[in-house]
Amino acid sequence: MVKICCIGAGYVGGPTMAVIALKCPSIEVVVVDISVNRINAWNSDQLPIYEPGLDDVVKECRGRNLFFSTDVEKHVYEADIIFVSVNTPTKTRGLGAGKAADLTYWESAARMIADVSKSDKIVVEKSTVPVRTAEAIEKILNHNSKGIHFSILSNPEFLAEGTAIQDLLNPDRVLIGGRETPEGQKAVQALKEVYAHWVPEDRIITSNLWSAELAKLVANAFLAQRISSVNAVSALCEATGADVSQVAYSVGKDSRIGTKFLNASVGFGGSCFQKDILNLVYICECNGLAEVANYWKQVIKINDYQKNRFVNRVVSSMFNTVSQKKIAVLGFAFKKDTGDTRETAAIDVCKGLLGDNATISIYDPQVTEDQIQRDLAMNKFDWDHPIHLQPLSPASVKKLRVTWDAYEAAKEAHGVCILTEWDEFKQLDYQRIYDNMQKPAFIFDGRNVIDPKKLREIGFIVYSIGRPLDPWLENLPAMS
Numbered sequence: 001m002v003k004i005c006c007i008g009a010g011y012v013g014g015p016t017m018a019v020i021a022l023k024c025p026s027i028e029v030v031v032v033d034i035s036v037n038r039i040n041a042w043n044s045d046q047l048p049i050y051e052p053g054l055d056d057v058v059k060e061c062r063g064r065n066l067f068f069s070t071d072v073e074k075h076v077y078e079a080d081i082i083f084v085s086v087n088t089p090t091k092t093r094g095l096g097a098g099k100a101a102d103l104t105y106w107e108s109a110a111r112m113i114a115d116v117s118k119s120d121k122i123v124v125e126k127s128t129v130p131v132r133t134a135e136a137i138e139k140i141l142n143h144n145s146k147g148i149h150f151s152i153l154s155n156p157e158f159l160a161e162g163t164a165i166q167d168l169l170n171p172d173r174v175l176i177g178g179r180e181t182p183e184g185q186k187a188v189q190a191l192k193e194v195y196a197h198w199v200p201e202d203r204i205i206t207s208n209l210w211s212a213e214l215a216k217l218v219a220n221a222f223l224a225q226r227i228s229s230v231n232a233v234s235a236l237c238e239a240t241g242a243d244v245s246q247v248a249y250s251v252g253k254d255s256r257i258g259t260k261f262l263n264a265s266v267g268f269g270g271s272c273f274q275k276d277i278l279n280l281v282y283i284c285e286c287n288g289l290a291e292v293a294n295y296w297k298q299v300i301k302i303n304d305y306q307k308n309r310f311v312n313r314v315v316s317s318m319f320n321t322v323s324q325k326k327i328a329v330l331g332f333a334f335k336k337d338t339g340d341t342r343e344t345a346a347i348d349v350c351k352g353l354l355g356d357n358a359t360i361s362i363y364d365p366q367v368t369e370d371q372i373q374r375d376l377a378m379n380k381f382d383w384d385h386p387i388h389l390q391p392l393s394p395a396s397v398k399k400l401r402v403t404w405d406a407y408e409a410a411k412e413a414h415g416v417c418i419l420t421e422w423d424e425f426k427q428l429d430y431q432r433i434y435d436n437m438q439k440p441a442f443i444f445d446g447r448n449v450i451d452p453k454k455l456r457e458i459g460f461i462v463y464s465i466g467r468p469l470d471p472w473l474e475n476l477p478a479m480s
């Protein structure tokens with residue numbers, strides 16, 4: 001029986017391995033992690049991440065050919081194929097701080113693999129890493145190998161949160177990069193055979209190692225660039241009376257452009273877009289490509305601009321101050337159908353409002369109060385480390401309440417901000433919300449989920465990203 005071990009039981013390691021176990025009953029899959037709490041949760045009824053469909057897959061395979069364990073060394077020792085899916089955060093200090101990827105966790109995993117291995121192994125980069133990381137990993141493994149042969153493959157993951165199980169069951173493509181040597185190609189073939197259990201052959205792409213590593217960074221940069229492009233256009237729409245939804249629809253109908261990823265928003269979030277673009281920028285700079293680096297940097301700049309612009313819209317329309325005012329925040333996760341808050345635009349928006357002395361009341365169907373408190377108290381980039389290495393007891397933010405109901409959050413509020421596109425926000429009784437708010441009642445839709453016309457009829461002053469402005473807002477500056 002082929003044995004797979006995955007180091008890192010996170011948003012990628014957990015779901016990807018669960019799907020491999022589901023589709024390959026003849027393979028034993030063990031997911032290991034240094035976080036005892038995470039492994040305990042994977043072995044319980046309350047999985048550590050919320051992902052539609054994941055519970056069913058785990059229930060079917062756990063204890064059959066899918067296992068979760070903290071005994072990292074034992075399972076690495078026994079495995080034929082080792083996936084490494086550990087954190088690759090942005091460096092916060094030293095060379096490349098604020099841009100380069102921090103490969104501490106990757107390096108320590110590689111050294112441990114070399115230490116405990118007694119047989120030849122295939123080591124697969126699942127984490128997103130800088131191009132040519134495989135070269136460094138090869139050096140660490142082979143200089144400590146005691147005569148064992150390690151084949152390194154790059155097999156980046158393209159799943160999106162909230163649709164992870166669907167993406168894994170029916171991927172647009174699986175990418176496998178390997179050395180162009182007989183051993184390298186043998187390893188590529190072995191991994192291809194795993195995916196071939198359910199992925200059609202024409203969707204399994206193979207390439208050289210560096211192309212696979214770089215393709216992952218570039219795919220995320222392209223996706224984020226589309227969002228920044230449409231968000232840049234949203235500012236122009238507000239200035240000219242055009243409607244960004246109509247512009248994006250018309251533009252996206254061109255089959256060369258396509259309709260996806262053209263929703264204007266308060267800004268993209270998630271653990272990877274910013275991190276991976278910063279990483280790409282750093283790699284360009286290291287290769288002397290300043291113009292190319294600046295080009296990609298602009299995608300992040302527009303994203304920051306969009307978040308600032310939103311906060312400024314809120315403050316300027318409410319008589320230029322939100323001090324002592326109650327603002328309800330609906331949605332804190334970085335997108336719907338996930339409880340993940342990493343790099344969510346809500347963090348920057350809430351910090352901006354708190355900075356202007358607002359009192360905020362937050363409702364999100366999947367995010368806990370503890371998580372929100374941690375997020376608002378944590379420094380940039382600190383979140384992307386194993387949970388037990390993050391700051392443990394951040395000071396709680398005093399002007400913040402978390403509720404378990406949107407109506408409760410909005411009660412007696414001066415304004416409501418919609419920051420995540422949860423479906424339930426489309427169904428709310430906005431008349432009831434309006435009746436219980438202070439007047440004038442404002443609503444700021446950072447996701448374009450509500451119908452501005454209907455809400456204006458109720459009596460709200462409405463701001464909807466990239467859409468024609470309410471007369472109230474027309475002459476107020478979005479940027480100071």
Ligand SMILES: NC(=O)C1=CN([C@@H]2O[C@H](COP(=O)(O)OP(=O)(O)OC[C@H]3O[C@@H](n4cnc5c(N)ncnc54)[C@H](O)[C@@H]3O)[C@@H](O)[C@H]2O)C=CC1
Pocket residue numbers: 007008009010011012013032033034035038072085086087088105106108109126127128129157158159160161271272384385386387
């Ligand atoms: N979250 C996402 O949707 C996607 C993430 N990725 C990439 O996948 C990688 C992992 O991301 P996530 O799963 O989101 O991170 P995560 O933080 O959810 O999981 C990483 C896990 O690795 C564990 N870990 C760290 N060092 C370890 C070690 N030496 N031994 C054992 N366990 C260790 C941590 O405790 C943590 O549970 C990153 O490189 C990310 O860029 C790629 C595609 C999608």
Ligand SMILES: O=C(O)[C@H]1O[C@H](OP(=O)(O)OP(=O)(O)OC[C@H]2O[C@@H](n3ccc(=O)[nH]c3=O)[C@H](O)[C@@H]2O)[C@H](O)[C@@H](O)[C@@H]1O
Pocket residue numbers: 128157158159160161162220223227260261262263264265266267268269270271272273334335336
């Ligand atoms: O490397 C990764 O981590 C993953 O990053 C993204 O996946 P994810 O961040 O989970 O979610 P997306 O659906 O891409 O959304 C990212 C952010 O962009 C925002 N977004 C997305 C689409 C859009 O049109 N407008 C928009 O503002 C979302 O609300 C969210 O905040 C990519 O879509 C995945 O292919 C990739 O594997």
